[in-house]
Amino acid sequence: MLRLVLAAPELQYVDKLSRYLRESEPRWRIATFTQEIALLRHLEERPEPELLLLHSSFIRELRAKADMGRWGDRIVALAEAEGEGEGAPEIAAYQPLSRIRAELTAFARGGKEKGGGSIEGASLLTVFSASGGCGKTALALNIARLAGERGKRVFYLNLEALNASDVLWRGGEPDSLSRLLYAMRARPDRGAEEWGRLRRNDERLRFDYLDAPDHPGERLAMSAEQLRELVAAIRSHGKYDLIVADPDCGCGDWHLELLNASDRVAWIVLDDVLSMRKTEKLVRHWRDKLPADRGHTAFVVNKYSGAMRNGWRLPGGEPAGRLPYIPQWKTVNDPEQWLASPVFGGAVDKLLDEWGFANSGAGSVGGAGRW
Secondary structure: OOEEEEEOOOHHHHHHHHHHHHHHOOOOEEEEEOOHHHHHHHHHHOOOOOEEEEEHHHHHHHHHHOOHHHOHHHEEEEEOOOOOOOOOOEEEOOOOHHHHHHHHHHHHOOOOOOOOOOOOOOEEEEEEEOOOOOOHHHHHHHHHHHHHHOOOOEEEEEEOOOOOOHHHHOOOOOOHHHHHHHHHHHOHHHHHHHHHHHOEEEOOOOEEEOOOOOOOHHHHOOOHHHHHHHHHHHHHOOOOOEEEEEEOOOOOHHHHHHHHHOOEEEEEEEOOHHHHHHHHHHHHHOOOOOOOOOOOEEEEEEEEOOOOOOOOOOOOOOOOEEEEOOHHHOOOOOHHHHHOOHHHHHHHHHHHHHOOOOOOOOOOOOOOOOO
């Protein structure tokens, strides 16, 4: 259990963040404030909290009005811009709620150093679509391969109910995800050992992966909680800079959990009336359930032929990227064809540049063209 004090001047922000934290971390005890006087009274009268998550403006006010020595090593700044934390470690105020929760958890466990910086663990980039046949897996594999060529340590996480990626690698252990999920729940002490045994590496493509299952049951039965545990386990492993998630095009609870847990969502659409319509409906359905910050979701047109035939009614005003139509992919007899197109690879390289991936070092997801 964590005793947390959350204080920020904007009531709507405090309500949204505290509601999310209470729902996702039911054992946490959270006190919220939007006024400094009430915050000071609480700190003087109640048991001392283990962590204070304070908007940077509150830190300045408290330092002027109170002795901060009692709480100094427990304060984390909610900063709207880097360096606003008055020397306290910082969490960016406007980012996916799941990322704020993850960073708070790291602070609570003593896993994040003073003075800012990001939590240990990989960034999560999810390639998603509202309808099948959009080329989602081809894009996810190209992102994973090209990020690996840029020096990133990459894990490719296929979460499709019917996962055919085994045609790329042939062989392996088809029950690997089931075994991993079971170990994480039934024998947490053996989770790391099981992970080390089950993960595979493709030296050509420069990323790790899990073998594809023979049956769709484990994916169909996936819960939001299991998805959260799986992503957290991969992130905390410390081996990766980037996880590239490749789910199917469902709209269940775990799909929403995955998108909320992601630092970046590359949402693929086609210049096709059915693809556009399905995307519009799902965007409207999830409108208040996904992070509204600039930087979370990029809508990318795949199989682009040089001109849009359908009007653009999705967020952002225009596509965040356009990926070319590759005629040779109309009939694919070997999925390695997806990884051998210089034209497509160049377009993906451009997206990686726009999303803030340098050519070396640890990866971070950022940039423009976002929802």
